[in-house]
Amino acid sequence: xxxxxxxxxxxxxxxGSGGAxxxxxxxxxxxxxxxxxxxxxxxxxxxxxxxxxxxTVRASVSDAxxxxxxxxxxxxxGADLPLPALTEAYAKDSRAGYDWYRAHGxxxxxxxxxxxxxxxxxxxxxxxxxxxxxHKNAGVAxxxxxxxxxxESTAIDYLEDAWFLDLAVExxxxxxxxxxxxxxxxxxxxxxxxxxxxxxxxxxxxxxxxLYFPKTDTMRGNTGDGYxxxxxxxxxxxxxxxxxxLPFCLTAPASYEGLLVGEPSTASFLGVLRDRDxxxxxxxxxxxxxxxxxxxxxxxxxxxxxxxxxxxxLDLTANARLPRSGKGxxxxxxxxxxxxxxxxxxALAKDAVRCETAWEVRPAAHYTMGGIRVDATGASVxxxxxxxxxxxxxxxxxxxxxxxxxxxxxxxxxxxxxxxVVFGLRAGRGAAHLARTRxxxxxxxxxxxxxxxxxxxxxRAGDQAPAHLKLELQQAAWDCIGPARTAxxxxxxxxxxxxxxxxxxxxxxxxxTLWNQAFIEWVELRSLLDVARxxxxxxxxxxxxxxxxxxxxxxxxxxxxxxxxxxxxxxxxPGGVLNFVAERARRPRTPTARLAAMRLxxxxxxxxxxxxxLLPPRLLxxxxxxxxxxxxxxxxxxxPVTPGSPAAAVADAAE
Amino acid sequence: MKINIxxxxxGVRETVxxxxxxxxxxxxxxxxxxxxxxxxxxxxxxxFRYGCRARNCGVCTVDVNGRPRIACRARVREGxxxxxxxxxxxxxxxxxRRDGIARQLQGRLSxxxxxxxxxxxxxxxxxxxxxxxxxxxCLDGCPMHARNFAxxxxxxxxxxxxxxxxxxxxxxxxxxxLLRLDPCVTEDGRRAALDAAVDLGLDACVGCKGCKCGVxxxxxxxxxxxxxxxxxxxxxxxxEESGA
Numbered sequence: 017x018x019x020x021x022x023x024x025x026x027x028x029x030x031x032g033s034g035g036a037x038x039x040x041x042x043x044x045x046x047x048x049x050x051x052x053x054x055x056x057x058x059x060x061x062x063x064x065x066x067x068x069x070x071x072t073v074r075a076s077v078s079d080a081x082x083x084x085x086x087x088x089x090x091x092x093x094g095a096d097l098p099l100p101a102l103t104e105a106y107a108k109d110s111r112a113g114y115d116w117y118r119a120h121g122x123x124x125x126x127x128x129x130x131x132x133x134x135x136x137x138x139x140x141x142x143x144x145x146x147x148x149x150x151h152k153n154a155g156v157a158x159x160x161x162x163x164x165x166x167x168e169s170t171a172i173d174y175l176e177d178a179w180f181l182d183l184a185v186e187x188x189x190x191x192x193x194x195x196x197x198x199x200x201x202x203x204x205x206x207x208x209x210x211x212x213x214x215x216x217x218x219x220x221x222x223x224x225x226x227l228y229f230p231k232t233d234t235m236r237g238n239t240g241d242g243y244x245x246x247x248x249x250x251x252x253x254x255x256x257x258x259x260x261x262l263p264f265c266l267t268a269p270a271s272y273e274g275l276l277v278g279e280p281s282t283a284s285f286l287g288v289l290r291d292r293d294x295x296x297x298x299x300x301x302x303x304x305x306x307x308x309x310x311x312x313x314x315x316x317x318x319x320x321x322x323x324x325x326x327x328x329x330l331d332l333t334a335n336a337r338l339p340r341s342g343k344g345x346x347x348x349x350x351x352x353x354x355x356x357x358x359x360x361x362x363a364l365a366k367d368a369v370r371c372e373t374a375w376e377v378r379p380a381a382h383y384t385m386g387g388i389r390v391d392a393t394g395a396s397v398x399x400x401x402x403x404x405x406x407x408x409x410x411x412x413x414x415x416x417x418x419x420x421x422x423x424x425x426x427x428x429x430x431x432x433x434x435x436x437v438v439f440g441l442r443a444g445r446g447a448a449h450l451a452r453t454r455x456x457x458x459x460x461x462x463x464x465x466x467x468x469x470x471x472x473x474x475x476r477a478g479d480q481a482p483a484h485l486k487l488e489l490q491q492a493a494w495d496c497i498g499p500a501r502t503a504x505x506x507x508x509x510x511x512x513x514x515x516x517x518x519x520x521x522x523x524x525x526x527x528x529t530l531w532n533q534a535f536i537e538w539v540e541l542r543s544l545l546d547v548a549r550x551x552x553x554x555x556x557x558x559x560x561x562x563x564x565x566x567x568x569x570x571x572x573x574x575x576x577x578x579x580x581x582x583x584x585x586x587x588x589x590p591g592g593v594l595n596f597v598a599e600r601a602r603r604p605r606t607p608t609a610r611l612a613a614m615r616l617x618x619x620x621x622x623x624x625x626x627x628x629x630l631l632p633p634r635l636l637x638x639x640x641x642x643x644x645x646x647x648x649x650x651x652x653x654x655x656p657v658t659p660g661s662p663a664a665a666v667a668d669a670a671e
Numbered sequence: 672m673k674i675n676i677x678x679x680x681x682g683v684r685e686t687v688x689x690x691x692x693x694x695x696x697x698x699x700x701x702x703x704x705x706x707x708x709x710x711x712x713x714x715x716x717x718x719f720r721y722g723c724r725a726r727n728c729g730v731c732t733v734d735v736n737g738r739p740r741i742a743c744r745a746r747v748r749e750g751x752x753x754x755x756x757x758x759x760x761x762x763x764x765x766x767x768r769r770d771g772i773a774r775q776l777q778g779r780l781s782x783x784x785x786x787x788x789x790x791x792x793x794x795x796x797x798x799x800x801x802x803x804x805x806x807x808x809c810l811d812g813c814p815m816h817a818r819n820f821a822x823x824x825x826x827x828x829x830x831x832x833x834x835x836x837x838x839x840x841x842x843x844x845x846x847x848x849l850l851r852l853d854p855c856v857t858e859d860g861r862r863a864a865l866d867a868a869v870d871l872g873l874d875a876c877v878g879c880k881g882c883k884c885g886v887x888x889x890x891x892x893x894x895x896x897x898x899x900x901x902x903x904x905x906x907x908x909x910x911e912e913s914g915a
Contacts, residue, residue, distance in 0.1 A: 057722060058730055058769050058805070065804075066727040119785055121801075121853060123793035131790050152798040156727065160801050160849070167773055168780045176770050177762070205768050206833070235722045270694045271701045271743075275725055359725060481715030526716070528681035531763035533718035 019209055019471055019529045026052040026173070026214040027451035029199050030444070031180045031242055034062025035433060036416025037220035038162035039116055039440030040447070044218070045171035047448035052212060053166055053174035054201050057237050060163035063222060063417065063432075066235060068355060069154030070430035071117075074110040076127070076135040077146040083107040088606075089144045090428065092614070094385075095562050096579035096603050097255060097424025099402060105392040106422055106431075106438055113438035114149070120161035120168075124149055138647065140281065141429015142305070148430040154355055158433060177205035177531070179539050180241060181470050183217060183249040183412065184462040193250045193398060196411030197459040200466040202539065207530035209470055211463050215454035216411045216447035218394070219246060220440060223384030223417035224547045225259070226540075227493045232381040233265055233276045239540040240547030242418040246388045247546060247586035247594055251396045251409040254420040254601070255386035255581050256547075256554035257565045260427055261499040263309035265380035267325035272363040274380040276356050278330065279429070280304050284345055285640055286334035286629055289313065290374060291321040297328060300625045303618070305426065310379040311566045314500035318568055327378030334629075336371035338637040344644025346371070351648065379499040383427055385564060386554065387420030388412070389583060394419065394443030395450075398585075401601050411454075413447045415439035421581065424603075425563020473538055474529065478522035482537035485516050485523070489544055497551050502569040509552045517545055517591030545593045546586070553596035554582040575611045579603040674705050674747060677754040678717065678764045687714065691747070702742040702753060703731055706765070718764035729804030732756060732885065733765050739808035741885055758810035760832045772807065774835030776843055779867040784850060784860025791854040799893055800849050808885030809841035815875035816840040839871025841882040841890045848894045851901070868898045874906045 027049035030041045037053060038060065044051045053059070075081040086107040091098045114133070118124070124133040133149045140148060151157045166172055184198040196217050201210040221242030225232040232238070243253055264278040283289075283301035289312055291297050298304065298312040313328040322328065335345040349371070350357050360369060367373045389397055389408070396412040397403030416436040423431070489512065496509035520541060525534040558565050562573040581601045586594035628636065672691040677684065689709045691700060703721055710717045722728035724743045731742040734754040742753075759767035810816050818838040819831055831837055850856050850864040876899055881891035888894075899906070 057720075057728075059773055061722055061728045061730050061805070065729075066723040066725065115789060118789040118855075120782070121785070121849065121855075123791075123797060123853070123855070126790050126792050153801045154727075156804055157798075157801045160803075163773070163805075164780060164846075165782075167776050168782045170778065177768075205762055205770065230724075233723075233725075235728060236724075237722065268695065270698060271704050271724075355725075355727075483710050483715040487711055526680070530681070531718055531766055533763060534716040536718075537716075 019207070019474055021467060022208050022210045024052065024210060024212045026050045026212060027216065028444070028447045029054060029212055029214045029217045030220055031199070031217065032062070032220035032222060032416070032418070033059045033162070033166060033174065033176070034220065034222065034416065035064035035158060035162055035436035036418070036440035037218070038165045039437045040218040040220050040415055040444035041172050042165040042169060043441040043444030044448040045169045047445055049171070049448035049451055051172045052214070053172060054178045054180050055174065055176045056179045057235070058176050059166050059174060060159040061235070062159070063234050063238070064162060064436060065155050065159035067155035067158070067433060068353065069151040069157060069433070070148045071114055071151070071433040072110055072143070072147055072428070072431045073114045073133055073135060073149045073434070074107060074147055076130070076133055076149055077137055081145045081147055085145060086110065086147070090423065090431070092606050093142050093426050093428055094424025095426065095573070096605055097258070097563070097581050099421045100604060101392045101402065102422040105442065106435060109438040109441070110434050113434055113441060116437050116441060117158055117161045120165045122151065122157055122161045124151055141279070142426070143428055175201065175203050175210065178203045178210070179536060180221065180245060181539060182466045183245050184459070184466060185249045185409070186459045186462050193407065193409045196249070196409065197462050200463060200470060202470065202535070204531040204536060207528070209467060211467065214451070216413065216451045218443045218447050219388055219412070219414040219418040220416045220443070221418050224544070224551070225381035225384060227490060227544055227548060227551070228381040228498060229490045231265070231274045231378065231494055231498070233262065233274055234382060238384070239543050241540070241543045242414065243387060243550065244543035244546035246396070246409070246412060246414070247550060249409055249412070250586070251412055252389040252398045252403070253386065253550055253584050254389040255424060256420070256550045256584055257558045257582060258385040258425050258563055259381055259551070260306065260383040260385055260564050261310045261379035262382040263306055263313060263379045264330055264377045266359070266363055267323070267327045267376050267378045269363060272359065275359050275363070276380070276382070277360040277375060277377065278353065278356055280306060280309055282349065282353065282356070283330065283332060284335045284348060285625065285643070287330065287332045288334070290329040290331050291316045292323050293321065295321070299629070300622045303622055303625055307426065307563055307566060310499045311561070313377070313379060314566065315568060318500060323376050325376060325378065327376050329374035330377045331374040332371040333374065338633060338640065340637050341640035341644055344641055344648065347648055348644055383432060384417050385420065385423040385425070385427055387418050388414035389421060390414050390419050392442065393446040394439050395446050403601065411450060413443040415443040424581070425565070473523065473525045473535060474532070475527035476523060476525045478524045480519045480523045482520070482523050482525070482534055482541045485520055486537060486541045486544060489516055489541070489548060493548055497548065497555055500566050500568050501555055502567065506552050506556050509548065513545055513549055513552070513593060514591070517593040520545065521591060549594055550584050550586070550596050553584045553598045557582040557598035557600065575608060575615070579605050672747070672749050675750070675752045676706070676709065676717070677752070679755070679761050680763060689714065700747055702733065702735060702740060702745045702747050702751070705747050705753070706742065718766045720766055726886070727804060729806035732806045732808055739811045739885065741806055741808070756807065756810070758813070758816060759807070768832045769807065771832040771834070771836045772840060772842060775837070775839065775871070776846060777835060780846070780850070781860070781863070784856050784863060786855045786857050789855055793854055794852060796893060797849065797852040799888060800845055800852070802886060802888055803842065803845055804886055805842060806885040807842060809882045809890060811883065813840050813882055814879055815872045818872060818875065838875070839868070839873070841884070841894065843871060844868055844873070844898060845888070845890065845894045848897055851897070865898065865901050869902055869905055873898055873902055877906060
């Protein structure tokens with residue numbers, strides 16, 4: 017029984033239906049395009065839905081929050097890896113992008129004086145200026161808006177339970193990257209392959225965090241399908257080594273493994289990280305970046321000083337122990353990240369929840385900063401440095417986690433929900449415009465090899481289970497290309513990929529076509545193998561520690577070094593898995609004097625924090641008590657706090 | 672710990688007894704832990720949905736001993752029987768076809784219904800409803816949704832499953848009630864939402880003891896009760912007599 021092929025025609029295919037996908041679909045439809053949304057999970061069941069629900073809205077608190085301020089903030093925090101054209105686009109559109117969610121039903125608290133969404137007057141998550149707007153019901157409120165956008169529009173068709181397999185590409189005559197003519201989809205709910213002819217495809221398919229399962233707090237569907245399909249079609253990927261790991265996720269109980277319980281800011285003024293034996297491995301935790309905390313934990317583990325479950329102890333007890341400020345700390349803990357604390361409350365023992373004992377924590381993959389290499393319109397680019405669309409894969413667009421280049425080596429808190437709509441709208445518009453200029457003749461030839469490749473596995477009688485190969489890959493990815501890496505571990509990863517690719521040729525997949533789980537596992541395994549190879553290749557090109565890429569055997573990048581992004585391009589390799597060639601794309605450098613001044617300020621804050629911790633409790637307690645009152649205030653009425661001041665520090669996730 | 676998992680492959684339904692091995696001493700696993708372990712060991716092709724493992728995404732709902740539960744946060748007990756949701760057509764194992772629910776609202780929601788001024792705060796009753804994670808636990812026991820299957824159509828081939836069900840359910844009513852509570856929706860939009868609720872079979876709610884939400888939203892008071900009160904005498908007379 018051969019699987020049936022269904023042919024369809026659209027102007028734009030959008031892969032994914034989270035924040036980025038729903039915005040892209042809506043924007044393309046508004047431009048008059050006929051749009052097909054392809055989503056493997058139910059509509060809007062994405063990382064947007066399960067997020068903490070904080071969005072970056074520029075100038076929500078103060079007019080001093082200029083576009084330049086926000087753009088620079090993104091670039092400097094991203095270690096100068098972000099592409100200026102992208103951070104500028106982000107800063108320019110952040111308010112309009114956010115209002116797209118509001119136009120579809122997101123209802124924040126309103127700042128009547130400023131006639132806009134209300135943001136707490138606290139700069140947090142590494143922002144230089146307060147601009148993070150929180151929401152009731154967190155990400156679920158955003159997903160309602162995205163869902164409405166897809167369902168409301170009569171110009172949008174959608175398929176859920178549909179896995180996007182590959183881009184159909186017509187090669188260019190001169191050996192250039194070619195152009196997109198559609199895509200092939202496995203629609204599991206109907207048991208058919210859908211061959212979609214379309215001149216433009218927007219990848220809004222999320223990240224690759226499931227490569228590290230179960231050490232991730234994101235959606236299962238993040239199997240890197242968009243990166244893999246783009247790379248197989250010849251598009252460039254950028255900064256693929258940059259995966260953001262949140263340091264404080266649970267190791268146990270098993271049902272909660274990988275779930276988030278706190279940020280560096282959660283440690284508050286007196287929290288420290290300890291190894292198995294109780295020795296402090298990092299102090300001033302609340303002033304550290306996510307990467308610094310993750311590195312400290314993974315170094316302890318590598319030295320054999322990790323906890324039983326391969327982590328460390330986040331010790332908050334000193335905060336809670338003080339008689340007056342201890343109450344303020346507990347209120348801060350409960351209110352600053354409600355859903356993270358809810359997870360802690362469900363998972364940990366009662367004494368730990370009260371912070372009378374330490375929490376066992378371990379990093380977990382949270383966000384993929386790298387991705388498909390694009391310009392400010394979301395279009396695929398290639399070539400040196402910023403790249404050009406002329407050298408990119410024509411007709412390919414990307415937004416959300418699927419795109420790379422806007423966050424570089426580090427993503428600030430609350431920026432993703434804005435990024436996905438800003439670039440979702442841009443990519444959707446760009447795709448619709450391009451579709452208008454193309455009178456693509458039906459290029460069904462481009463589909464034939466894809467259909468052959470997708471049909472072949474059905475009924476294959478091998479001895480390997482794709483689901484089990486996936487688990488092996490995930491374990492190796494954590495060990496070799498996870499939050500801590502070495503030259504040797506990168507080599508080991510390549511060996512694992514080679515082995516798994518070989519065994520993947522001998523999988524067992526039944527013949528039936530309606531929701532064939534083994535086939536689905538095989539599809540995702542194929543994506544994960546390709547993206548694991550991409551991460552490894554990019555990591556090898558990144559020769560020192562920066563941001564999410566922590567090398568245990570190499571120093572941190574010097575502030576005098578020329579910043580560069582890694583660019584990787586796939587080439588068909590043995591076993592069908594891509595090999596990648598890696599290059600560097602130069603990025604402009606923030607002036608050394610400015611970086612040095614920032615480092616100095618940072619060192620000063622850490623010294624102050626250390627001095628504070630040395631005060632005797634009877635002096636320390638009233639000081640901290642006043643600080644908690646200043647931060648929390650009575651019901652949201654917190655007074656303005658100057659970013660960077662000690663009073664603001666506890667809310668700074670200090671990235 | 673023995674758990675019974677009902678599987679369906681290529682139309683063949685059977686019950687598989689799976690022996691769960693605790694990973695830690697004294698572990699109290701969730702249903703999802705059992706499914707993940709089964710897939711990692713003896714049932715590699717086991718089909719089930721899940722997403723966030725933290726009760727936020729709403730996709731892992733299954734029936735446990737005949738009642739819908741969110742698999743990632745439902746503790747499992749010896750002898751539990753895990754089945755696909757009885758209220759939707761089965762595609763494979765524990766996976767049901769969901770999209771017929773959302774599709775019934777296509778053409779019933781419209782962006783034109785939103786007013787341009789966005790700087791209005793929504794009432795608490797609005798936020799109480801955006802807590803919905805679309806887990807579809809509320810379909811259980813819903814007489815309105817049951818009308819879709821009145822003629823015995825209960826497999827994936829049911830015509831409405833792919834195109835949108837004719838008759839409504841508590842989730843669809845919640846989406847419509849959200850429009851009625853949204854301060855940024857026009858009067859016309861609110862009226863259209865109520866019309867849609869009536870058209871989807873709101874009369875089935877008259878005299879119903881009420882629906883149960885998977886995440887604790889007061890569906891009977893906050894959604895159905897409000898719609899019934901607003902619809903008033905627009906509901907079919909026979910239904911009204913039975914106690915609207």
